[in-house]
Amino acid sequence: MTDLLIQNCLVLRIPNRTTAIVDEGQDILIRGNRITAIQPTGLADPSHFRETIDASGLLAMPGLINTHAHVPMVLFRGLAEDVPLDRWFNEYIWPLEHNLQPGDVGLGMELGLAELIRGGVTTVADHYFNMHEAAAAVEKSGARAVLGWAIFGTGGEEALDNSVQFCQQWQGAADGRITTLLAPHAPYTCPDDFLRMVAAAARETDLNIHIHAAETLDQTRASVEKTGRTPIQILEDTGLLDRPTIVAHACGATDDDIAILAKHGASVAHCPKTYLKLGMELTRVTAMHAAGVHVGLGSDGAVSNNTLNILEAMRLLALLQKDRAHTAEVMPVAEALYTATRGGAYALGMGDELGALEPGFLADIALLDLSGLHHQPLHNPAASLVYNADTHDVHTVVINGKVVMRRKRVLNIDVTDVLERARRSMTRLSQRDPAQRIQTYAP
Amino acid sequence: MTDLLIQNCLVLRIPNRTTAIVDEGQDILIRGNRITAIQPTGLADPSHFRETIDASGLLAMPGLINTHAHVPMVLFRGLAEDVPLDRWFNEYIWPLEHNLQPGDVGLGMELGLAELIRGGVTTVADHYFNMHEAAAAVEKSGARAVLGWAIFGTGGEEALDNSVQFCQQWQGAADGRITTLLAPHAPYTCPDDFLRMVAAAARETDLNIHIHAAETLDQTRASVEKTGRTPIQILEDTGLLDRPTIVAHACGATDDDIAILAKHGASVAHCPKTYLKLGMELTRVTAMHAAGVHVGLGSDGAVSNNTLNILEAMRLLALLQKDRAHTAEVMPVAEALYTATRGGAYALGMGDELGALEPGFLADIALLDLSGLHHQPLHNPAASLVYNADTHDVHTVVINGKVVMRRKRVLNIDVTDVLERARRSMTRLSQRDPAQRIQTYAP
Numbered sequence: 051m052t053d054l055l056i057q058n059c060l061v062l063r064i065p066n067r068t069t070a071i072v073d074e075g076q077d078i079l080i081r082g083n084r085i086t087a088i089q090p091t092g093l094a095d096p097s098h099f100r101e102t103i104d105a106s107g108l109l110a111m112p113g114l115i116n117t118h119a120h121v122p123m124v125l126f127r128g129l130a131e132d133v134p135l136d137r138w139f140n141e142y143i144w145p146l147e148h149n150l151q152p153g154d155v156g157l158g159m160e161l162g163l164a165e166l167i168r169g170g171v172t173t174v175a176d177h178y179f180n181m182h183e184a185a186a187a188v189e190k191s192g193a194r195a196v197l198g199w200a201i202f203g204t205g206g207e208e209a210l211d212n213s214v215q216f217c218q219q220w221q222g223a224a225d226g227r228i229t230t231l232l233a234p235h236a237p238y239t240c241p242d243d244f245l246r247m248v249a250a251a252a253r254e255t256d257l258n259i260h261i262h263a264a265e266t267l268d269q270t271r272a273s274v275e276k277t278g279r280t281p282i283q284i285l286e287d288t289g290l291l292d293r294p295t296i297v298a299h300a301c302g303a304t305d306d307d308i309a310i311l312a313k314h315g316a317s318v319a320h321c322p323k324t325y326l327k328l329g330m331e332l333t334r335v336t337a338m339h340a341a342g343v344h345v346g347l348g349s350d351g352a353v354s355n356n357t358l359n360i361l362e363a364m365r366l367l368a369l370l371q372k373d374r375a376h377t378a379e380v381m382p383v384a385e386a387l388y389t390a391t392r393g394g395a396y397a398l399g400m401g402d403e404l405g406a407l408e409p410g411f412l413a414d415i416a417l418l419d420l421s422g423l424h425h426q427p428l429h430n431p432a433a434s435l436v437y438n439a440d441t442h443d444v445h446t447v448v449i450n451g452k453v454v455m456r457r458k459r460v461l462n463i464d465v466t467d468v469l470e471r472a473r474r475s476m477t478r479l480s481q482r483d484p485a486q487r488i489q490t491y492a493p
Numbered sequence: 494m495t496d497l498l499i500q501n502c503l504v505l506r507i508p509n510r511t512t513a514i515v516d517e518g519q520d521i522l523i524r525g526n527r528i529t530a531i532q533p534t535g536l537a538d539p540s541h542f543r544e545t546i547d548a549s550g551l552l553a554m555p556g557l558i559n560t561h562a563h564v565p566m567v568l569f570r571g572l573a574e575d576v577p578l579d580r581w582f583n584e585y586i587w588p589l590e591h592n593l594q595p596g597d598v599g600l601g602m603e604l605g606l607a608e609l610i611r612g613g614v615t616t617v618a619d620h621y622f623n624m625h626e627a628a629a630a631v632e633k634s635g636a637r638a639v640l641g642w643a644i645f646g647t648g649g650e651e652a653l654d655n656s657v658q659f660c661q662q663w664q665g666a667a668d669g670r671i672t673t674l675l676a677p678h679a680p681y682t683c684p685d686d687f688l689r690m691v692a693a694a695a696r697e698t699d700l701n702i703h704i705h706a707a708e709t710l711d712q713t714r715a716s717v718e719k720t721g722r723t724p725i726q727i728l729e730d731t732g733l734l735d736r737p738t739i740v741a742h743a744c745g746a747t748d749d750d751i752a753i754l755a756k757h758g759a760s761v762a763h764c765p766k767t768y769l770k771l772g773m774e775l776t777r778v779t780a781m782h783a784a785g786v787h788v789g790l791g792s793d794g795a796v797s798n799n800t801l802n803i804l805e806a807m808r809l810l811a812l813l814q815k816d817r818a819h820t821a822e823v824m825p826v827a828e829a830l831y832t833a834t835r836g837g838a839y840a841l842g843m844g845d846e847l848g849a850l851e852p853g854f855l856a857d858i859a860l861l862d863l864s865g866l867h868h869q870p871l872h873n874p875a876a877s878l879v880y881n882a883d884t885h886d887v888h889t890v891v892i893n894g895k896v897v898m899r900r901k902r903v904l905n906i907d908v909t910d911v912l913e914r915a916r917r918s919m920t921r922l923s924q925r926d927p928a929q930r931i932q933t934y935a936p
Contacts, residue, residue: 127870132826133821326812429569
């Protein structure tokens, strides 16, 4: 008895960064949490399966991967509009985060996970606080997540110990859907000694790292002025890059920095909407791909983005790398699709079992309905995913072999209740007292 | 007896380019095709109205305005991906357009109008061929449109005469929803003599102009090299700018060109997704606003865009003007909303009666449902329209006082039939023989 049969769909295959193929009339066979076969429809006997999904007219793609988010920040959505990065931190985000109370992160995580699943995202790397609440929400939702408890130098050894404890408690939890790692905030909020301590702890406990660095060229310049080293050089110097590391943003990475990232096998999370909205530079994804650095897409938090929409991030990736190169041939359809799926999986260190619809891979699948007016007539389904698709096209989502959204209804989260609770907390969460901020931005 | 009462909605008001206000608990009263009053809900007696819409929980905004499109090109959607502008024209678009047969433009227009209405767009300025078919589709759909029959210098006087005839036949048709104008293609496909002839015809017949010009800096440079004048100077020289003119794109406009546009009261249609996708420059919207040039948003055709989504164009406007200025404070929420509505109306010469929810204005209204996960909790509805909204949030659309989409169902177009006919034409329409192109791009 096999568990799940997805019948008669189009299947998007991305064998490498330059090829995207859409096969018609396919069945996807799933046993436990893995894909066992993808084959022409009609060969499998539905009565041999515990569950079948008639996916006629739907397109199956690998679940989208969000390699950098602060999911619970959906609670603050819309509270920091059109302000530059220094004021964004010092007058908005860090004062707002002073409002967080027990229960808020769990609530925000449930709300954000519902939005992610609704938009076809099956894995999210989240970097935030009170992560026991976040992990409990992930367990409940059915999503896959890579979780790190954000720590600052000001938290010292105690903060690090707590975050290691969190990692050890939740590593491999939720049927293997949860992976944990260490999440120092950034070189500009974590002095070298603290980063060295984090690196030592990571080596001892065999944990990976997720950190912000070189978010802007200004940060790179300020770092060189103050320390003689770029933020990426600091990551190398302090030993962080000796462990597999996800570097969020790296918009201010120099050519030498990209070579350092490549040498250590570090990966980069690219969150283009945040960069545009805050007037930052863009991650040089094309150059990083050329250097062999794995790049995944991220939403960042919803106070900069303002949503958790990875389809939009994929579209912006394709459009903006063309813009920067001043040519339409850069970041074509296949490379954009690769980055949103396989690139993300490699960035999270799971490229050999996640991010592709192939036998043996984890069964994380988004089924999209491309019958909407904005896709029709459908001359080119792969291009339509990159340039036309929106979250409402996502019809059904499978994670780890289990259906978590069916016909646009998220199954494991009580969305009505979560929305009502979020609404009740709005007034309390939107207070801002810049004197009460949790950190100060002064890179 | 008044005709339509929209009850108990949020109302977006944009009194000027720097202010966007959302009033809660409002009724919108409509008589014939105009808004007569907007007032706190409860004051109007529903029994005095022919029709009421319970808009509780919905947000009313002015219908979005698309100031530059080639709507029937939806038929070619997805057929020219990731290719540079010269190949895009010579190997894809102009060979594809050789396939157009009687009936195709009407079909594409119906399909595209359904997509536009579905996305909250109530007015579209369309620049294409076989425009009798397009006008008939507009009449049927209930949309408002500004229609011009695209002509090239190769068509000579006969093409111009036909297009003038088209304009005279359809001017003010469909209860005033159709406006017509002359639509020479571009300075690089229309020699000066031809443009002078168009300008003379426009003066004689009191018609406005809609033309592509200065699409890229390369075009501007090539024009200066060949003729000693920029494309915008050619528009001035040949007398076109003596009539109200919509200039599509103007990405390659110099500072002097912007001053010329301002002097003549010409307006600009900004289609940001096309520019990114084709690796072009961007219209300098902020500089044009500062110079007093009216700018509206456009989708361009779906072979560059690949959709007709003006909410996305508004989002890209806000994000990309920030990007170019390298600061988050440029093109804030209010200015983006203004450009998508009032700016577009002014660009089309209708700013005193279109593009705002105010008494006396034409009743073109999009009602949006912002209850989706990607908006919640809704701290800032105006920002959510710019940074979060997608076409599926559009719930009900009113144009010229008539409901044309109710609860996400487009009323006047048989979408199922149109989609079926579009699918049947796909193979024929996707043939490409570069030798059979309708024009050659060599600016």
